[in-house]
Amino acid sequence: MARAVTPRRKALFTMIAWAIGLVIFFPILWTILTSFKTEAQAISDPPVFLFFDWTLENYSVVQERSNYMRFLWNSVIIAGGSTLLGVMIAVPAAWSMAFVPSTRTKDILLWMLSTKMLPAVGVLYPIYLIFIELGLLDTRTGLVIVLMLINLPIIVWMLYTYFKEIPGEILEAARMDGATLKEEILYVLTPMAIPGIASTVLLNFILAWNEAFWTLNLTAAKAAPLTAFIASYSSPEGLFYAKLSAASTMAIAPILILGWFSQKQLVRGLTFGAVK
């Protein structure tokens, strides 16, 4: 963009873009605003935008009444656990594919990707049955395993693309310096790949946090994460807009913040490196 831009043109683009941006963001903004209203103001006609009595009451009500902390904790454990477990399994696999490629590497990568394409509903009952048999239904362990498996292909792929950018000579240098394979991965590869690993963790944490098929179908009360907690508002409590908003804000706020950090990784992670 070495071209000169007239201020007028820039102002025009700024206005249009901001207007569109705000329209797209509005539902989130509205939710956040509503969460600070009283129930009466939340459904007042005409709606109030900013000039209402700001209150934190909804947040405390939601926390007290619905045991919000337990759902939050379940979400953290399930999203965090599945991501960490996935990374632990994926790092060695990605190392192999990036630094010791064979003629089959490409096929394996594509095959892993293809498992991600399997429609969940197609295998819902078998998984449900297996979960019952193994006593995993409505347990955090069960969800950690399932979410790890559905995200594993993405984790492997992302790590693979990051590892590919690390020059193989550095790992060979470590080998010449007498490092064993374990030491090579632990002391040389991992520290160098920290930014990539962090982005991978971030994106997969988000994906696992928001996952809403398996979490809805494989949990009841004990292991239900925030996705299920929110779904439980669908009726009739959903009529309490302010509380619904407070609950929603709490469920999405951490992820919105993490998500803003991971914009770039999103592209890499979700297009499997096909768009750079």
Add this chain to the structure above:
Amino acid sequence: MATKASRSAARLMMAPAVILLMGWMLVPLVLTVFFSFKKYLPLRGDRWQNGLDWVGFDNYVRFVSSSSFWPAVQTTLIIVLGVLIITVSLGVLLALLLDQPMWGQGIVRILVIAPFFVMPTVSALVWKNMFMDPNNGLFAHLWQFFGAEPVSWLSEASLPSIILIVSWQWLPFATLILLTAIQSLDSEQLEAAEMDGAPILSRFGHIVLPHLGRAITIVILIQTIFLLSVFAEIFVTTGGAFGSRTLTYLIFQRVLESQNVGLGSAGGVYAIILANIVAIFLMRIVGKNLDT
């Protein structure tokens, strides 16, 4: 290129991931195919431990000939196509816009991307209650303000409503990927075209769009795979009522709600085949990209 020792180490280190995914793919798949040929009604006392009756292709035939099948296919197609058309066309425009010089570009980008990070149950619920509710929703207020009769969106116009919600969630994804693709366009190429005297529209048509072609294809394929299995948005808003039952939702109902596992499994096999047809195209593109 490496030594035998490192190659065998590589195989060993790849093994956990490969074995786990293999199990994750094969075990449920085999079971689904197995059940699809069986009469399996757990509520009527069928237990897999006791053996199930073989019914051949009955379930497949019944699934397709049921009165809900074709409407479900139609609903699925309408939702997938509707969302694709909206997200891709708006995505291209938004990406072009965001690529322009402006003040506060980073913030606008954040605003546009935000919906992607909202969990599906939250966005469905927020849209359902706070926007589309016929009494207290914001849309109702807006309609009343202009003197119109409020619409009860999710029952009277369930498909457009769901398409709106899902598009809102996926527009950021399309925009972000297309924006990344636009930014990778060599600006010298555009400047060269400008030097050659190409007017702005033909620059867009001859350089920008072809450059975006691949990214658009990828957006379409990836979104299709996700959109075919849209679930939470329907689960929360209409529960499959008012003509919003997609193939995915139909299978879900057969399997978990009415507990006709054999029938649902046959549906599942159809869904798997459908997804694979899309997946093959996606894999081709991704695979080609791996070579370079």
Add this chain to the structure above:
Amino acid sequence: MGKIELKQVTKSFGDVQVIPPLDLTIEDGEFTVFVGPSGCGKSTLLRLIAGLEDITSGHIEIDGKDATNLVPAKRGLAMVFQSYALYPHMSVRKNIAFPLKMAKMDQAAIKKRVEGAAQVLNLTDYLDRRPGQLSGGQRQRVAIGRAIVREPSAFLFDEPLSNLDAALRVGMRMEISELHKKLDTTMVYVTHDQVEAMTMADKIVVLQAGVIEQVGSPLELYRAPRNIFVAGFIGSPKMNLISGAEAASHDAHTIGIRPEHIDVVESDGQWQGTVGVSEHLGSDTFFHIHNTGLADTLTVRAIGDVNLRHGDTIHLKPRTAEFHRFDAQGLRIA
């Protein structure tokens, strides 16, 4: 200490044999340079010695012991890579200490060795910096430092100077030569630059397509290239190669004469031609001469600055005693 022997070593990648059976002995303490055009297999050969690649057949002996199946770490060799391959997340100190840490040496001894190496290499002031904060030459030194602390039985260098600019390259060339004199350890050095080979080597190994074309000291290669390939590869500017009637008159299929062995004379030269491009370096002048009837272009070196312009006729007198004669197979005729 550091004698390396390759016996009937071959290497294939899939069906492609990149190194046909090859024998080579590198004596202890020798500075050996592998030189050849890119893709000649010189780096592969080095990696085979290092153990970073398996050999397909044959044996490698280091210090008289069979090392064919040893992992790189157990071969007692240190390697300096083309990209330096420094660990970007570690300080210079940690980089140099890494091999010692891997060898489970105790902290005090590591510190002593690292500081010793830093002193030798003028890196003492930079020990706590990261590689990213260093210049190319300094990075190179860190890579060398990491190699010498291990006190290996031999050093392997894979085109270590190719990422440096021309001026630095000359300086580092000297430093590495100095280091060799000081340590008196075997060094195996890979380069595509024949100047590096000529200036540094005790022994040069010229490779082409995985085959050793000639092994010898720099001057042996310069004076008596075994074939046309070596003749053309060693020496700068390149040797002039002439075939046809002129060669036949010397009982050869091709004759070669180096630019520095052709004198420019006022008149009565054996050969003459028109001056094309001339490169004035001050100390010497290189003329590229056309229309000699011998070859497309003849390169001639004249001492000092000779005043001939583009298109002038030039008279040349080759020193016939310096002719190299080759047969139809390209082999030297004694």
